[in-house]
Amino acid sequence: KGPDPDLVSIVERMATVKHKILVLSGKGGVGKSTFSAQLAFALAAMDFQVGLLDIDICGPSIPKMLGLEGHEIHQSNLGWSPVYVESNLGVMSIGFMLPHPDDAVIWRGPRKNGLIKQFLKDVYWGELDFLVVDAPPGTSDEHISIVQCLEATGIDGSIIVTTPQQVSLIDVRKEVSFCKKVGVKVLGVVENMSGLCQPITDFKFMKMTGTGEQRDVTMWALDYLREKAPEMLELIACSEVFDSSGGGAAKMCNETGVPFLGQVPLDPQLCKAAEEGRSCFADKSCGVSAPALKKIVEKL
Ligand code: ADP
Secondary structure, three states: OOOOHHHHHHHHHHOOEEEEEEEEEOOOOOOHHHHHHHHHHHHHHOOOOEEEEEOOOOOOOHHHHOOOOOOOOEEEOOEEEOEEEEOOEEEEEHHHHOOOOOOOOOOOHHHHHHHHHHHHHHEOOOOEEEEEEEOOOOOOHHHHHHHHHHHOOOOOEEEEEEOOOHHHHHHHHHHHHHHHHHOOOEEEEEEEEEEEEEEHHHOOOEEEOOOOOEEEOHHHHHHHHHHHOHHHHHOEEEEOOOOOOOOHHHHHHHHHOOOEEEEEEEOHHHHHHHHOOOOOOOOOOOOOHHHHHHHHHHHO
16 A cells, blocks of 8 residues: 555645644633734744644634635635735635635534645645644644644644633643644643733723722823822733632643743733734734733744
8 A cells, every 4th residue: 555645745735834833722712823823923024934724623713813804715726825914924724715704614523634634735835934733722633633644744843822720721731742642842832811911001990989889980090190100100900810829831831841932911902903813013002912922932
């Protein structure tokens, strides 16, 4: 029996891709796609040629997070063409193939694996410095499939995104163990949503009245500060939203021997950028999360 012709085609396709990075998470909703999208934006802003492949077949959020909703994939004689945000940032997702964004994709394993193979062998990326793969949460068919398909061409490693709570960290340990079993290096863990951080001027200040109602006193509070302590208006207020008394991702990394890449705070401006499909690095609006994300990208 000769070599699998699909794998041969994948190896040929991937020959023009220098680095392949998987973005993983144990749970959904921890910010994996947000991180993948912003990582792609950051690498593209550094003038790398970047591809972003979304294999979260049941919940593809990458088209929206890159401002590409409603776009379709075109076929050329070289293969499927990614949808381009900029000339050096191409995106491929099943989201581009669904006639209606609300359509549910209810597929069993083999069909999902088939699509992943097709993405890898039929998409014409051209020369890429980085291919960032946004995987679904957990360790399921799609993960085994992508690793098997890319094994022969080499994967640089995985980045695991988590929140600080134990419930998420327990699943990260599973993700680390999966990577070890299948021989994928863990480049590191990102702790996302590590506290809510906002410029003090973005807060709403409330006062409890005697009858238990809340009164908005923002104007008064900010005017007071402006007059009495203007330097306080430059402060960024942070509060821990999730319980990290267990030491968070840093401690877990220490215990499992994988690198800790850093923390990204919960930043309403980052959420807005993601909703609007914008890079958080493009303007100064994501003042608290963009520097944190940039530091992480520079560590890779
Ligand atoms: P996942 O891919 O892990 O399911 P998403 O990336 O879709 O998670 O994130 C879930 C939601 O949380 C999205 O609305 C996203 O914009 C928001 N989000 C993620 N990270 C942050 C953050 N650091 N600050 C604010 N909102 C965030």
